[in-house]
Amino acid sequence: MVGIAAWGAYAPRLRLSRKAAATANAWVAPNLMGKAKGERSMANWDEDALTMAVEAGRDALGPGDDRSAIDSLYFASTTAPFADRLNAGVVAAALTLEKQLSATDVTGSQRCGLTALAQAWIAVAGGGAAQSLVIAADHRRARAASAQELDFGDGAAAFLITPDGGAAEVLGYGVVTDDFVDHFRSADQEFDYSWEERWIRDEGIAKLVPPVIAKALATAKVEASAVTHFCFPSTFAGMAATLAKGAGIPAEAVRDNLASTLGETGCAHALVMLAHTLEQAKPGDLILVAQFGQGAEAMLLKVGEGVAAARPARGVTGSLADRKEETNYLKFLFFNGLVEWEKGMRAEKDNKTALTTLYRNSDQILGLVGGRCRETGVVQYPRTRISVAPNNPAVDTQDPYKFADRTATILTWSADFLTYSMSPPNHYGTVVFEGGGRIFMDITDVEQGDVETGMAVRMAFRLKEVDEKRGFRRYFWKAVPDRTANAQALAAE
Structure with a gap:
């Protein structure tokens, strides 16, 4: 019964209009x-593969404080920001996972999302891990005026694998590794170099994917005609339908690849499609997910009775609903570093990070963990040896207190056009948390007039x-409007 116990997803709120x-x-x-239809997800200037991975992971794990059962983390990305720093370690710290866990970066191919999911499943099935968290995220850059610029999207998906995953059980798996170069990006290059579409489609996908689909079905002893949902990400129109027809999978099983609403989210996209499918699937459904990249992988899953209870608060459905159209193409170029622009003298400062301070205060900076006084119950951030409790400045009485998933409201705020900001005006203010504590911090995903x-x-x-x-x-936490809560409050007035 090893399989998926929970899942989550994240896509940035901004949606670049392809027409624009x-x-x-x-x-x-x-x-x-010819591609000027629909929209693609567009990361804000302060979002990247790591930040999206953390948000997808939070969606999968929920707001609970106890995450000690997770003893391995797999982070898949081809656009992780650090080449020689464990990116999965940053994700683990932000999610406040235990330090005694195994953390692995999985990269190097567009199928590494499904690779990470398979590795986690194998680890749990073999007894090498109690629970594994798998997260895939990509934030790919493309040259301006390229087809990739319109095809790509930014996003992430996360899955919790346990010995008794009640949402979906893994039944079969197939893999093949073959150095078929459909595209590549050298270590010193910023953009992909792609080969001719017909070659990729006919000689690559059409020949490498069918065998792994057959293998996954054969190991599970399931007929192709029994597949309820088929997930295969591709920017080539009709590619998934062609594969399904050749394999004997019903045409109605082919899932929407979300091209018109999200774009292709790189190595994360197979998992994004799987997450979206689970949000709509019924117990007993069979889901076949495949991914291509220097070979191919396929995994067959059976939806369990616990799928409804495991559905995340946001997921892919929530991410698609929480959208804001962006028609300013120049903003997209700025946010992705595709143009050189005059930032002004206020941007001229040394942003050197004190790595010693970062390490000593890692849980507070990356995990947003403050303190709660054992004697008075007073909550504070940052955590200090001396409590801020009125009339009782006790020493060394504070236990760790997590703020990241607490309900909060804006107490004071400012929209500043004088300070340097990638997206002016720069919003910041004092945030007050339910249960105690307040933090002065940036406010993001807002425009002038949005904050109250x-x-x-x-x-x-x-x-x-x-x-x-x-x-x-350098990463930290910011306040983002809880639009659902604000809408409910407005409706109640």
């Missing part, structure tokens, strides 16, 4: 107007600053 992007580039690439005193907010793990001189990224 194609129109802006029509003078140089009129062929792109008393507005409900939630915490989001985001990029704080980039040290461009040394190539280091």
Whole structure:
């Protein structure tokens, strides 16, 4: 019964209008107007593969404080920000997982999302792990006026694998590794170089994917005609339907690849499609998910009785609903570092990070863990040796207290056009938490006029600053409007 016990997903709120992007580039690439339909997810300037991974992981794990049962983490990405720093370690710290866990970065191929899921399943099935958390996230950059710019999307998905996963049980698995180079990106390059579409489609996908589908079905002793849902990410129109027809999978089983609403989220997309399927599937359904990249992998799962209870608070469905159309193509270019722009003198400062301070205060900075006084119950951030409790400044009486999933509201705020910001005005203010505690912090995913005193907010793990001189990224938590809670409050008035 080893399988999925819980899952989650995340996509940025911004959605770049493909029509706006194609129109802006029509003078140089009129062929792109053929792709000017729908929208793609667009990361904010302070989002990357790590921040999206953390948000997907939070969605999968829920708000509970106890995460001690998770003893392994697999983070899959082809766009992780650090080449020689354990990216999975940053994710683990932000999710406040135990330090005694095994954390692994999985990368190097567009199928590494499904690879990570398979490795976690094998580890739990073999007794090498009690519970494994798998997260895949990608934030791919593409050249301006390219087809990839419109095809790509940003997003993440997460799955918790346990010995008795009640949401979906893994029945079969197939894999093949073959150095078929459909595209590549060298270590010193920023963008992918892709080969000719017909070659990739006919010689690559059409020949490498069917055998792994057959293998997954054969090991599970399941006929292709019994498959209820078939997930295969591809930017080639009709590719999944062609594979399904060749394998004997019913045409109605082919899942929407979310191309028109989300775009292709890289190595995470097979898992994003799987997450979306689980949100709509019924117990007993059979889900076949496959992914291509220097070979191929396929996994067959049977939906369990616990699937309804395991559905996440946000998931893919919630991410698709929480959207804001962005028609400013120039903003997309700025946020992705595709243009050189004048930032002004206020941006001219040294952003060197004190690594000693980061290490000593890792749980407070990356995990947003404060303190709660055992004697008075007073909650505070940051955690200090001396309690801030009135009339009782006790020493060394504080236990760790997690703020990241606490309900909060805006007490004071400012929209500042004078300070440097990637998305002016720069919003910041004092956030008050239910149960005690307040933090002065940035407010993100807002525009001028969006913020009000008393507005409900939630915490989001985001990029704080980039040290461009040394190539280091500093992360912290920011306040994001809780639009569902604010809408409910408005309706109740």
